Amino acid sequence: MSEERVGVYVCHCGTNIAKTIDVQDVATWAARQPHVTVARDYKFMCSSLGQEMVEQDITEHGLTRVVVAACSPHMHEKTFQGACERAGLNRFMFEMANIRELNSWTTRDRESATQKAKSMVRGAVERVIHHRPLEMLPVPINPNTLIVGGGIAGITAALDIANAGYHVYLVEREPSIGGHMAQVDKTFPTLDCSACILTPRMVDVGQHPNITLLSYSELEQVDGHVGNFTVRVRKKARFINEALCTGCGDCIEKCPGKALDETFEVGLGYRKAVYKPFPQAVPKYPVIDPESCIFFQRGKCKACEVVCPTHAIDFNQKDEYLQLTVGNIILATGYDLFDARKIPQYGYGRLANVFTSMEFERMVNAAGPTDGQIVLRDGITPPKSVGIIHCVGSRDKHYHEYCSRVCCMYSLKFAHLIHERLPDTEVYNFYIDIRASGKRYEEFYHRVLEEGTHFIRGRVAEVTDAARMPGEEGKLIIQVEDTLIGKQRRIPVDMVILSVGVQSRHDSQEVAQLFGMGCDFNGYFIERHPKLDPVLTMSDGVFIAGACQGPMAIPETVAQAGSAASQVISLISQGTLMMEPIRARINADKCSGCRICNNLCPYYAITFHEDRKVSEVITAMCQGCGACVSACPSSAITGAHFTTEQVMSQIEGILWDVRETIPLMARS
Amino acid sequence: MKYSYYPGCSLERQASAYHQSTMAVARPLNIDLVELEDWNCCGAIEYIAVDLLPAYALISRNLALAANQNGPGNHQLVAPCSACYLNLSKADKYMSDSPELAEKVNIALAAGGLSYTPGTIRTRHLLDVIVNDVGLDAIKERVTNPLYNLRVAPYYGCVVVRPGFNNQFDDTEYPTSMDRLLRTLGAKVIDFPLKSHCCGGHMTQISQGVALELIRRLLKNASDYQADVIVTLCPMCQLNLDAYQDSVNKHFGTDYTIPILYFTQLIGLALGLPATELGFGKEFVDARPALARIGSQPDMTDTAGLRRDKKALPMPRMTGEV
Numbered sequence: 001m002s003e004e005r006v007g008v009y010v011c012h013c014g015t016n017i018a019k020t021i022d023v024q025d026v027a028t029w030a031a032r033q034p035h036v037t038v039a040r041d042y043k044f045m046c047s048s049l050g051q052e053m054v055e056q057d058i059t060e061h062g063l064t065r066v067v068v069a070a071c072s073p074h075m076h077e078k079t080f081q082g083a084c085e086r087a088g089l090n091r092f093m094f095e096m097a098n099i100r101e102l103n104s105w106t107t108r109d110r111e112s113a114t115q116k117a118k119s120m121v122r123g124a125v126e127r128v129i130h131h132r133p134l135e136m137l138p139v140p141i142n143p144n145t146l147i148v149g150g151g152i153a154g155i156t157a158a159l160d161i162a163n164a165g166y167h168v169y170l171v172e173r174e175p176s177i178g179g180h181m182a183q184v185d186k187t188f189p190t191l192d193c194s195a196c197i198l199t200p201r202m203v204d205v206g207q208h209p210n211i212t213l214l215s216y217s218e219l220e221q222v223d224g225h226v227g228n229f230t231v232r233v234r235k236k237a238r239f240i241n242e243a244l245c246t247g248c249g250d251c252i253e254k255c256p257g258k259a260l261d262e263t264f265e266v267g268l269g270y271r272k273a274v275y276k277p278f279p280q281a282v283p284k285y286p287v288i289d290p291e292s293c294i295f296f297q298r299g300k301c302k303a304c305e306v307v308c309p310t311h312a313i314d315f316n317q318k319d320e321y322l323q324l325t326v327g328n329i330i331l332a333t334g335y336d337l338f339d340a341r342k343i344p345q346y347g348y349g350r351l352a353n354v355f356t357s358m359e360f361e362r363m364v365n366a367a368g369p370t371d372g373q374i375v376l377r378d379g380i381t382p383p384k385s386v387g388i389i390h391c392v393g394s395r396d397k398h399y400h401e402y403c404s405r406v407c408c409m410y411s412l413k414f415a416h417l418i419h420e421r422l423p424d425t426e427v428y429n430f431y432i433d434i435r436a437s438g439k440r441y442e443e444f445y446h447r448v449l450e451e452g453t454h455f456i457r458g459r460v461a462e463v464t465d466a467a468r469m470p471g472e473e474g475k476l477i478i479q480v481e482d483t484l485i486g487k488q489r490r491i492p493v494d495m496v497i498l499s500v501g502v503q504s505r506h507d508s509q510e511v512a513q514l515f516g517m518g519c520d521f522n523g524y525f526i527e528r529h530p531k532l533d534p535v536l537t538m539s540d541g542v543f544i545a546g547a548c549q550g551p552m553a554i555p556e557t558v559a560q561a562g563s564a565a566s567q568v569i570s571l572i573s574q575g576t577l578m579m580e581p582i583r584a585r586i587n588a589d590k591c592s593g594c595r596i597c598n599n600l601c602p603y604y605a606i607t608f609h610e611d612r613k614v615s616e617v618i619t620a621m622c623q624g625c626g627a628c629v630s631a632c633p634s635s636a637i638t639g640a641h642f643t644t645e646q647v648m649s650q651i652e653g654i655l656w657d658v659r660e661t662i663p664l665m666a667r668s
Numbered sequence: 669m670k671y672s673y674y675p676g677c678s679l680e681r682q683a684s685a686y687h688q689s690t691m692a693v694a695r696p697l698n699i700d701l702v703e704l705e706d707w708n709c710c711g712a713i714e715y716i717a718v719d720l721l722p723a724y725a726l727i728s729r730n731l732a733l734a735a736n737q738n739g740p741g742n743h744q745l746v747a748p749c750s751a752c753y754l755n756l757s758k759a760d761k762y763m764s765d766s767p768e769l770a771e772k773v774n775i776a777l778a779a780g781g782l783s784y785t786p787g788t789i790r791t792r793h794l795l796d797v798i799v800n801d802v803g804l805d806a807i808k809e810r811v812t813n814p815l816y817n818l819r820v821a822p823y824y825g826c827v828v829v830r831p832g833f834n835n836q837f838d839d840t841e842y843p844t845s846m847d848r849l850l851r852t853l854g855a856k857v858i859d860f861p862l863k864s865h866c867c868g869g870h871m872t873q874i875s876q877g878v879a880l881e882l883i884r885r886l887l888k889n890a891s892d893y894q895a896d897v898i899v900t901l902c903p904m905c906q907l908n909l910d911a912y913q914d915s916v917n918k919h920f921g922t923d924y925t926i927p928i929l930y931f932t933q934l935i936g937l938a939l940g941l942p943a944t945e946l947g948f949g950k951e952f953v954d955a956r957p958a959l960a961r962i963g964s965q966p967d968m969t970d971t972a973g974l975r976r977d978k979k980a981l982p983m984p985r986m987t988g989e990v
């Protein structure tokens with residue numbers, strides 16, 4: 001090893017590192033360490049000047065290895081590998097010491113941070129001298145894409161990719177695509193009819209030759225890696241033969257079974273046992289719900305079978321399992337709404353005339369349960385006064401600390417719609433702050449102000465029907481501290497609308513697990529970088545779009561979906577992808593054929609050769625996790641770039657200042 | 669199930685009906701309440717406002733006694749009075765959070781030859797024990813005289829659900845434990861909107877006008893909902909609503925006659941225990957006319973209000989609750 005010449009570069013990262021770590025001291029110290037030929041500190045190593053410095057040193061000093069002590073390798077490993085390569089050094093003869101996220105950002109103790117930085121640098125140096133040149137692995141990219149979720153995000157991404165000429169599988173859990181946007185009446189601030197702008201795109205999806213629409217289907221399993229995923233989809237039994245059904249709706253008309261529609265109509269309306277969530281549903285085929293179907297429950301009826309002109313009803317249909325191979329996946333799984341029952345003092349579920357925002361959205365929709373009439377729970381009386389309570393479940397440390405970002409605007413929209421339909425009705429908005437920070441949002445707020453909506457600033461304490469004063473009898477009383485006048489107020493109204501916040505899908509954790517990626521504390525999928533890579537995830541080839549990443553309104557959702565689609569298209573158009581060659585390899589001479597690794601591999605990347613009684617890693621499927629390497633009792637498996645020698649040397653380097661020699665595991 | 673029992677001063681005198689009925693129902697519900705020997709005042713509401721350290725020392729003496737009398741291990745101390753429950757929980761919690769406070773309190777306790785390690789004793793409210801340890805199923809099995817047709821307003825008061833500590837057992841703003849318990853006993857439980865509002869507390873002594881208004885609201889609301897009785901779990905609430913009902917009527921020109929009972933008294937009735945063992949007759953507002961409404965059969969004609977018009981929109985489905 002004595003001929004190895006290592007260059008060490010310590011980055012200030014402005015003050016991010018230099019504030020806490022004495023970078024000059026680390027560089028001066030590093031220069032005196034074994035194998036180190038040159039060591040420098042520099043304000044921004046990632047700048048082009050910083051990179052040129054590395055390239056120049058490689059040429060002038062004949063460096064054979066490079067260590068950069070800076071930020072996380074997630075940020076700039078590729079940057080410096082590129083610099084090495086430009087100067088003629090194999091990109092794997094490089095090692096990064098993360099002295100920012102793992103050091104300077106975690107403490108204010110300058111002395112120990114500097115000491116730790118030295119240890120990390122020494123570990124990186126000891127490791128890098130054992131690095132071996134490796135070549136990137138070309139992987140062909142399957143041009144098909146899977147999109148999970150058929151809301152506006154999934155629809156947009158599917159159309160963008162399909163229009164570029166690539167095939168898309170769009171998987172949707174519900175019987176129809178459309179998502180929450182299909183439930184909404186008008187969109188803010190333009191007051192476009194939501195269905196009118198959405199349904200043309202739904203139709204496009206349904207008819208597009210490049211889109212395979214798998215509605216009423218759920219994702220069960222995901223294997224593989226970027227460029228080559230295998231997914232298993234369960235197509236739930238519709239009990240309707242899609243090949244025969246014309247979508248005429250005769251079965252729905254004649255069905256005597258009725259059930260509360262708790263999904264699309266959020267419990268405010270009913271549907272038949274055979275149903276389409278809404279008239280413009282895509283695909284047009286209905287679904288039979290066995291829970292409410294009289295035939296499934298009592299063994300008699302089959303009215304639908306009798307009336308179906310094309311004999312498309314099939315009570316014996318079973319769930320179907322499909323195996324799809326795709327190169328990329330976009331998750332557009334959307335959001336759930338906060339459950340207003342969790343705040344019992346607001347009376348939802350107890351007090352009849354307390355509604356959630358989605359209930360109101362359905363009520364005000366001409367296709368909804370009241371044909372667009374704004375009425376109390378009795379179904380007939382229009383309210384003379386309505387209180388709209390903002391931030392229900394949002395901006396509240398008991399529930400969600402974050403702002404749901406859409407509630408202010410939809411609440412203003414409700415106020416406008418009430419004024420429009422019931423001009424004599426008083427509308428009160430109870431808000432904490434009005435957040436109207438989008439294009440033409442503030443203008444809309446002013447419009448609603450001018451229409452005469454009352455705005456009361458303060459978080460509502462409770463909604464009660466306990467009358468205390470004359471004028472309160474028979475009303476819902478909203479008790480609130482008006483923080484602008486510093487007084488408690490009681491506002492009697494006929495109807496209360498709870499503007500519930502947005503929360504992550506109830507099963508987002510499980511979905512994240514399926515894809516080997518992470519959720520934040522609130523259950524939203526974690527993007528690769530919140531500013532610069534909002535639609536990428538830490539799993540290559542898995543993208544996120546829309547409200548599964550965090551609360552957002554339609555315009556941002558559509559923008560994200562487009563961004564995710566263009567990322568996918570650019571990957572597909574490359575044809576092949578260069579993958580890091582960090583893979584496991586089994587030394588056949590050392591393999592005892594015990595097969596412990598076979599079942600351990602989470603990616604099913606190890607096969608066993610019966611004839612020779614040895615195991616072998618399928619390089620294309622291996623993800624380089626290292627599970628087999630550590631489990632092999634014969635030490636027959638090596639992880640490229642993570643050899644025992646490399647890891648052990650790094651540990652010894654980190655422990656350079658420990659006085660006593662710690663007996664480490666014997667080197668293989 | 670064995671518990672240390674801390675009756676508190678109210679249950680010795682003014683709330684003796686609470687004590688008597690608690691003792692009466694404990695046996696059939698298999699709750700073994702062993703009264704703490706030599707217990708002292710919990711400091712009530714006032715002492716904490718006067719001087720914190722002596723107040724905590726005073727409260728903690730009871731915790732130390734409970735730990736002492738039960739030997740090693742973790743034990744539970746049951747308090748039927750909301751104020752006692754709050755003070756005992758609070759002292760324990762604050763000492764757990766602040767080792768300095770615990771040290772000072774222990775210096776005080778040492779003068780009496782006692783010591784206390786925070787977290788040793790778990791303080792429980794009697795309602796919590798009955799609903800969650802005994803359980804509604806077990807109670808249901810023992811109900812012999814269901815309280816059919818008695819319309820009850822479950823009144824929790826401000827303190828019992830708001831310690832915000834680890835042993836909080838119900839929703840802070842809209843508790844339902846007692847609602848479920850009373851329903852198990854066969855009573856008609858009204859959805860009492862003011863169930864966790866203030867009863868006036870010691871305002872009756874400081875500013876009677878304020879207290880009377882607070883009491884009036886509760887009586888009016890219960891009366892608006894046609895409650896036959898208001899059921900309490902706190903001696904302070906019971907006293908204010910019962911003893912000051914007459915003053916409210918005089919002050920506001922109203923004529924409320926709503927008896928204020930302890931939940932343990934109603935449990936006793938439903939279990940078929942004689943009224944004389946349950947402390948009845950000690951209340952200011954006579955409970956007998958209300959209790960006479962208890963029927964042998966549930967009144968089925970009283971569902972008129974529940975029938976819904978065909979045009980009416982469905983109500984949201986509630987989870988868990990019937």
